[in-house]
Amino acid sequence: MSSAQGSGRLTGLAWAVLLLGLWLWGRDASSGSGSTSAPTTGDIAAVGRPLGVPLPPAHEPLKGVLPQRVEIPALGVAAPVVPRNLDADGAVDPPPYDRPGTVGWFGGGARPGEEGAALLVGHVDTESRPAVFYGLSSARPGQHVKVTRADGSIAEFTIDDVQVFPRSHFDAAKVYGPRQHGRAELRLITCGGTYDRRTKAYTANVVVSAYLTDARDAAPSKPPKP
Template sequence: MSSAPGGGRLVTGLAWAVLLLGLWLWGRDATGGSGAGSAPVTGDIAAVGRPLGVPMPPAHGPVRGATPQRVEIPAIGVAAPVVPRGLDSDDAIDPPPYSKPGTVGWFGSGTRPGEAGAALLVGHVDTESKPAVFYGLSAVRPGQHVKVTGTGGTVAEFTIDDVQVFARNHFDAKKVYGPRKPGRAELRLITCGGSYDRTTKAYTANVVVSAYLTDAREPAPSKPAKS
């Protein structure tokens, strides 16, 4: 993937992880499976995991998903637009434009937030000069919320249940991208992590936040105009 002024650093670190997405999707389709891992995700560098004693709300059943328009993570002050992205020539999720480091990318060919499965949102951690939209992602904690607003004003609210950092040589695409529990509506938030290796021009790890649907709301019906 070619670099651009102010953007080469952030996109290289993200690309090596999402590069595996195309391979995982191919393997899932070839075997007819869901791609879900049989064991919980564990990275070799844990961010916080799932601490004991954190009460977790029950999961909401999957709903009809909508194309995401905006994502909010109040705990770290994120309120950002979401744009659909596809795979590039290297089978990596094509991230948001270099000129828009405050924008989050959604893998538009995959699951919509709120549907059964894992919807994938990716964002840059920084540029060569300043923090980007997911700079604080590693600081979120289980029990905190992520709100995704979709077309038509639908709202899907997710509760974070796991935060992991995966080292480059221990990244398991099947576990990261596959749903943790079959039939559950889930969300993945992914950005770069670890340290920046100037030799390889890539980050040494990826932060992966997992969340599951706990509330869903349709827009309130509009009131008829008074005659």
């Protein structure tokens, strides 16, 4: 699996391959699913940012470090993060179905906390039960997302936007590209809308956008007992 690029950005052919691959991931990630109740996203185009929701200023980007765990306290999400890459067909290889509580990080892009938009993808359900991002559509601006990184540091993001993008009006650059230059951003992505048994895919993608607002260094290790 490839490591993140130092700048956290994708350009040229790599960007085009990523956008195609993520679209294919959204198409394939739900194959064989839909036997559970679909998430209540319906045909909502956007939740967006309600007026009057105060949001904190952005924190300056951090040094890129591999993610290990993601938490969304308001949704009860606490899950390990594993690197994923593009498979032989050019699609993002999602977390295995036998690990429905695992979140995948696209290892060819930004690492959470560094400049750019880091991408975290997760299943909405399996053939028999909800998966890690089943409740993602209920996220709201102002809620926090915490990413624990390999060095023990924690990058804390604040959600500023929640949208559901129908596949018929999918804007890849808007979904996966940075919203503001120079920020460290995060995208949490899963399937949404309704499950189409004919195509064996959901009709939309839920996309939660967040940006870095706080950071904590790794806790100092305790000195060994004499």
